[in-house]
Amino acid sequence: xxxxxxxxPEVKPVHYFVYGLLGVIFGITLIKSEVVSWFRIQEMFRFxxxxxxxxxxxxxxxxxxxxxxxxxxxxxxxxxRPIAVAPKDMKRxxxxxxGGLIFGFGWALTGACPGPLYALVGSGYSVMIVALLSALVGxxxxxxxxxxxxx
Amino acid sequence: MLMLELISQPWPWYIAGPxxxxxVPALLYVVGxxxxxxxxxxxxxxxxxxxxxxxxxxxxKKQGGWNLVFVGGIFIGGIIxxxxxxxGESVAISEATRxxxxxxxxxxxxxxxxxxxxxxxxxxxLPGFICLVLGGFLVGFGARYAGGCTSGHxxxxxxxxxxxxxxxxxxxxxxxxLVTYFVLPxxx
Numbered sequence: 001x002x003x004x005x006x007x008x009p010e011v012k013p014v015h016y017f018v019y020g021l022l023g024v025i026f027g028i029t030l031i032k033s034e035v036v037s038w039f040r041i042q043e044m045f046r047f048x049x050x051x052x053x054x055x056x057x058x059x060x061x062x063x064x065x066x067x068x069x070x071x072x073x074x075x076x077x078x079x080x081r082p083i084a085v086a087p088k089d090m091k092r093x094x095x096x097x098x099g100g101l102i103f104g105f106g107w108a109l110t111g112a113c114p115g116p117l118y119a120l121v122g123s124g125y126s127v128m129i130v131a132l133l134s135a136l137v138g139x140x141x142x143x144x145x146x147x148x149x150x151x
Numbered sequence: 152m153l154m155l156e157l158i159s160q161p162w163p164w165y166i167a168g169p170x171x172x173x174x175v176p177a178l179l180y181v182v183g184x185x186x187x188x189x190x191x192x193x194x195x196x197x198x199x200x201x202x203x204x205x206x207x208x209x210x211x212k213k214q215g216g217w218n219l220v221f222v223g224g225i226f227i228g229g230i231i232x233x234x235x236x237x238x239g240e241s242v243a244i245s246e247a248t249r250x251x252x253x254x255x256x257x258x259x260x261x262x263x264x265x266x267x268x269x270x271x272x273x274x275x276x277l278p279g280f281i282c283l284v285l286g287g288f289l290v291g292f293g294a295r296y297a298g299g300c301t302s303g304h305x306x307x308x309x310x311x312x313x314x315x316x317x318x319x320x321x322x323x324x325x326x327x328x329l330v331t332y333f334v335l336p337x338x339x
Contacts, residue, residue, distance in 0.1 A: 011216070018181050019217045023224015024231065026174055031232035032158065033167030034242050037263040043248040045324070045331040054164025055171065056305055062172025063186075063310035070176060077183040085185050088298060088308050088315040099297030100304070100319035102289050104326020108335070109286025111264060113301040114188040114294060117287075118222050122229020125264060127271050131287030138291025139192035143206035149296065 010079060030119040038111025045108055095151040106138075159237035175307050182217045185311075187303030189294035190215065191222040256339030267339060278338040297322065 030036050035055055044052035067085060069075075075083045090096065107113055110131045112120060117135060120128040142149075175186045193207070194215030201207035241261045249260065259266045266273065273279030294300040297319045299308060305323065308316025 015181060016217070016220050019178075019220040020224040020227070022174060022177055022181070023221040023226075024228040025224075026171065026221075027225035027228020028232045028236065029162065029167050029170045029228075030225070031229055031263075032162040032236060033164065034161055034263065035167070037242045037244075038265055038269060039242045039244045039248065039252070039260065039263070041327075042252060042331065042335075043244045045327045046248055046251060048247040048251075049245045051164050055168040056301070058165060058168030059172035059306050060309045062169045063175035063306055064312075066173065066176035067179075067311055070179065075180070077179065078181050079183065081183055083179050083183065085179065085307070085311045087311075088304070088313040090315040090318070093315075093318060096297050096304075096315045096319040097322050099293050099295070100322020101293070101326040103293030103297055103300060103319075104323040104328075105330050105334075106286045106289030106291075106293055106326075107301075107323060108327040108330035109282045110290055111269070111282075113290065114192065115222075115225055115300075115302055117290070118188075118225040119229035119232070120263065122226040123233030123263075125262075125269070127269060127274065127283065128264075130274060130283045131269075131290070134284045134287025135291030135294075136192055136195055138288040138293070139189070139295045140196045140200065140202070140207075140291075141288075142292045142295040143193065143196055143204040144202060146204065146206050 015078070026115065027119045027122060030116050031123050036112060036116035036120050036123075041107065041111040091151040095149070098150075106135075155236075161243065171306065172310070174302075175310060178221075184217065185303065185307045187218070187299055187307065188222060188225070189291070189300040189303060191218045192291050193295060194219055255336045281338060293326075 033055055034040050035052060040052055043049045070083050077083050110117070112128065112131065114135060117128055117132045121132060178184060178186045194211045197207040197209060197211035197215065242263060244260075252265075257265050257267055268278055268282045270279070274283055290300075297304065299316070299319065301323070304316040304319040309320065
């Protein structure tokens, strides 16, 4: 997904409150399950514990069942639009593989993907704001270079 | 206060994983968009410093407003967990990992992140700079190049049986293992 699709216009403050609340629940879960921990990420990349695989694996299973049910029952969203999950674009396979590899390098160095970066800064590890700002610079650099990169 | 005591303990994977998984249908229902965190980086760039890039030229409030509020929530969730729900205690990683990390020079196992690499005092050292600044840069660049991070590809993408997401996740792991085995041992 290079450009997010257009949002429905009738977004009210209560909707924003729900987006924020979901973020709060997600943030607390990231901290309390320790997936924000550099040590846990090392344990994962060294295949020395089930914890991270359990978290990601059960998240995928629950999400997959949810999506299947939503499709099966032709669920509609809060704005009464049919729920459809946009497919990810493979293009020539270069962006997902090379981009994925680069992301993996960063994930092992910082021990945090974007969600945990926000949660760690909130939980008092103020130094992670450096990693978060660097991630912003990384995203900005990608945006500037995008036309010249193979995808 | 039994409840508070209970949720102040580290949460097992079978509690945390399903909660994270439920973010996918919850966001599809309230936003109509798939779960993803790293697009917030794109929206923030579009809002603050789009430059001349086509990639940042869109109505970020309309398309990314929900996402920015969602990541603001993640930040607040971090504050709540940090202040009221315990934490900060050392993470009960496996003995094997502890041994391996000790062997490459990590000695401080207190808290969620190693002070030798990820702290204000480490920022001035080469290993700290590499982990925080270079690592952060690669996370942001790689996630946007790949079109998603752990949430967008590994969770919502895999849950929707997307082949590009599987390729990306394999990339995440190959990249992470290369750094784990061939870079980190020489950093400290």
